[in-house]
Amino acid sequence: xxxxxxxxxxxxxxxxxxxxxxxxxxxxxxxxxxxxxxxxxxxxxxxxxxxxxxxxxxxxxxxxxxxxxxxxxxxxxxxxxxxxxxxxxxxxxxxxxxxxxxxxxxxxxxxxxxxxxxxxxxxxxxxxxxxxxxxxxxxxxxxxxxxxxxxxxxxxxxxxxxxxxxxxxxxxxxxxxxxxxxxxxxxxxxxxxxxxxxxxxxxxxxxxxxxxxxxxxxxxxxxxxxxxxxxxxxxxxxxxxxxxxxxxxxxxxxxxxxxxxxxxxxxxxxxxxxxxxxxxxxxxxxxxxxxxxxxxxxxxxxxxxxxxxxxxxxxxxxxxxxxxxxxxxxxxxxxxxxxxxxxxxxxxxxxxxxxxxxxxxxxxxxxxxxxxxxxxxxxxxxxxxx
Amino acid sequence: xxxxxxxxxxxxxxxxxxxxxxxxxxxxxxxxxxxxxxxxxxxxxxxxxxxxxxxxxxxxxxxxxxxxxxxxxxxxxxxxxxxxxxxxxxxxxxxxxxxxxxxxxxxxxxxxxxxxxxxxxxxxxxxxxxxxxxxxxxxxxxxxxxxxxxxxxxxxxxxxxxxxxxxxxxxxxxxxxxxxxxxxxxxxxxxxxxxxxxxxxxxxxxxxxxxxxxxxxxxxxxxxxxxxxxxxxxxxxxxxxxxxxxxxxxxxxxxxxxxxxxxxxxxxxxxxxxxxxxxxxxx
Numbered sequence: 001x002x003x004x005x006x007x008x009x010x011x012x013x014x015x016x017x018x019x020x021x022x023x024x025x026x027x028x029x030x031x032x033x034x035x036x037x038x039x040x041x042x043x044x045x046x047x048x049x050x051x052x053x054x055x056x057x058x059x060x061x062x063x064x065x066x067x068x069x070x071x072x073x074x075x076x077x078x079x080x081x082x083x084x085x086x087x088x089x090x091x092x093x094x095x096x097x098x099x100x101x102x103x104x105x106x107x108x109x110x111x112x113x114x115x116x117x118x119x120x121x122x123x124x125x126x127x128x129x130x131x132x133x134x135x136x137x138x139x140x141x142x143x144x145x146x147x148x149x150x151x152x153x154x155x156x157x158x159x160x161x162x163x164x165x166x167x168x169x170x171x172x173x174x175x176x177x178x179x180x181x182x183x184x185x186x187x188x189x190x191x192x193x194x195x196x197x198x199x200x201x202x203x204x205x206x207x208x209x210x211x212x213x214x215x216x217x218x219x220x221x222x223x224x225x226x227x228x229x230x231x232x233x234x235x236x237x238x239x240x241x242x243x244x245x246x247x248x249x250x251x252x253x254x255x256x257x258x259x260x261x262x263x264x265x266x267x268x269x270x271x272x273x274x275x276x277x278x279x280x281x282x283x284x285x286x287x288x289x290x291x292x293x294x295x296x297x298x299x300x301x302x303x304x305x306x307x308x309x310x311x312x313x314x315x316x317x318x319x320x321x322x323x324x325x326x327x328x329x330x331x332x333x334x335x336x337x338x339x340x341x342x343x344x345x346x347x348x349x350x351x352x353x354x355x356x357x358x359x360x361x362x363x364x365x366x367x368x369x370x371x372x373x374x375x376x377x378x379x380x381x382x383x384x385x386x
Numbered sequence: 387x388x389x390x391x392x393x394x395x396x397x398x399x400x401x402x403x404x405x406x407x408x409x410x411x412x413x414x415x416x417x418x419x420x421x422x423x424x425x426x427x428x429x430x431x432x433x434x435x436x437x438x439x440x441x442x443x444x445x446x447x448x449x450x451x452x453x454x455x456x457x458x459x460x461x462x463x464x465x466x467x468x469x470x471x472x473x474x475x476x477x478x479x480x481x482x483x484x485x486x487x488x489x490x491x492x493x494x495x496x497x498x499x500x501x502x503x504x505x506x507x508x509x510x511x512x513x514x515x516x517x518x519x520x521x522x523x524x525x526x527x528x529x530x531x532x533x534x535x536x537x538x539x540x541x542x543x544x545x546x547x548x549x550x551x552x553x554x555x556x557x558x559x560x561x562x563x564x565x566x567x568x569x570x571x572x573x574x575x576x577x578x579x580x581x582x583x584x585x586x587x588x589x590x591x592x593x594x595x596x597x598x599x600x601x602x603x604x605x606x607x608x609x610x611x612x613x614x615x616x617x618x619x620x621x622x623x624x625x626x627x628x629x630x631x632x633x634x635x636x637x638x639x640x641x642x643x644x645x646x647x648x649x650x651x652x653x654x655x656x657x658x659x660x661x662x663x664x665x666x667x668x669x
Binding site (some may be wrong): 228232238241247248250251 | 481520
């Protein structure tokens with residue numbers, strides 16, 4: 001266990017419990033939550049945990065601010081989409097898309113790193129911003145290759161699509177959320193709630209794609225955990241703390257920073273590849289949008305920079321809020337009289353306002369992120385200060 | 387390389403990756419200069435430093451001592467002149483490459499990794515010395531050889547009990563000691579101490595001075611020391627180099643240099659025929 005976690009445990013009981021819950025929810029998700037929307041969201045959680053964790057490697061561990069992370073995510077997604085558009089839905093096309101996307105990411109990130117990391121942090125951030133916008137423009141304008149703003153449908157191998165049904169039988173599922181809601185609202189009818197919560201799952205290629213994504217996410221997470229707790233990771237933290245001193249100790253910091261940018265870009269590309277296979281549709285809006293870049297930054301900050309576990313917590317909370325805050329406001333809106341100020345404020349269309357407010361509150365109350373704060377509380381408790 | 391009481395008494399499997407210099411002719415600077423705008427901070431300074439010798443670089447404030455250190459260790463690029471280490475021209479190399487060649491530097495203003503513990507700070511220096519910084523597949527905590535070595539260097543500067551304290555929480559004196567521990571952990575061929583005892587309490591100073599004396603006595607290394615305390619300079623130095631307004635004005639044995647009329651004039655601001663003032667300043 002110590003080797004798996006590289007000696008870097010959550011260091012908070014509450015955090016450990018939350019992470020275990022998330023792990024179980026993602027591992028058993030297709031059999032615990034009914035509906036295509038929830039299934040899609042679980043897939044996106046796996047994808048964005050990779051994206052945010054790889055971003056945390058740059059931002060949290062090395063203090064490199066990059067706005068080009070979605071570009072590498074987009075390279076992965078478009079690599080698969082363009083390859084399938086040109087070469088069809090076979091494994092050859094998939095392989096060509098993966099290799100092409102990874103090669104493009106390595107070359108571009110290497111160039112970006114070596115050319116730009118010699119300059120000050122703010123200039124590097126600006127360079128990445130400019131490159132990301134240039135890439136977005138390129139993708140939007142190269143209609144014949146990328147489908148422009150309409151994007152491209154992804155044709156994956158049959159075994160990874162919904163048409164593939166490996167088994168004739170169905171697997172039982174239990175809608176845990178629906179059961180809990182029914183049990184709380186009607187405690188006397190638990191038996192009926194139990195019956196209603198049962199559903200059956202017909203396994204398909206979509207489930208296979210989901211579990212490939214899930215396993216890849218878990219593997220990448222533990223790989224990153226090992227990396228940040230290795231001698232290499234210690235040098236990254238040294239660069240974050242005092243780059244000048246790290247150089248005086250003999251570390252060629254430009255090389256380390258470039259390596260981090262390349263690794264981070266590669267992992268974002270892998271996430272993009274998985275996104276394309278899961279979502280089966282790629283366009284600039286869902287891969288290269290600047291808003292998406294800001295969301296990734298928010299997930300990283302809310303969860304807690306420089307912890308990796310923060311990537312998991314931040315991504316899950318963010319996607320839950322993004323998907324269900326509007327629903328929650330809809331429920332609340334129905335409870336208050338119409339045409340009042342409160343009704344206006346909790347109008348479901350204003351979900352971004354509340355989302356922003358939640359973000360401000362989380363940064364105010366958890367300046368070191370949720371994970372950072374949980375660890376501080378835990379440390380205080382164990383030292384008897386609280 | 388002779389091992390001695392400064393070496394860590396740990397059984398380490400770490401491979402010494404720095405080659406023993408074939409030729410120990412030492413460190414040599416030739417016509418080294420740097421100009422900031424119109425101001426020449428170091429002006430055509432030439433000097434050679436030999437293994438087994440402790441050379442103190444002294445001079446009034448603003449004389450260019452720390453700038454000269456920065457030029458030698460690569461923190462600044464010289465406008466003109468050259469730096470040679472063991473007959474190799476290292477002028478074009480940056481600070482990391484020079485550190486790799488064996489130029490170790492402790493800073494005048496404490497320059498550490500404040501968010502990391504004292505032990506992690508020293509471990510970084512040891513990891514650099516043994517070139518394991520690129521290893522990403524192995525847990526740092528499992529490198530007991532590196533951790534033990536780092537812990538031993540902390541013990542040498544009396545910081546063993548502070549190993550797990552974040553540097554930001556260490557008192558100033560302990561941070562100065564840690565600065566020296568980082569230099570020791572680099573195991574350099576050239577030790578460059580820039581006012582190592584500045585800001586330390588009186589009872590802490592001997593720890594550092596004894597360490598420097600030990601290096602001088604037991605290791606055949608080049609030691610450069612920038613120091614304002616003349617009693618320290620006199621007790622430790624084999625040789626003194628005096629800078630004034632960026633120029634080298636004297637270079638020789640301590641007694642000879644301190645008695646030199648030029649030094650009395652430019653460094654102490656008095657002539658030798660004013661013995662009371664001169665005597666009090668140098669003692």
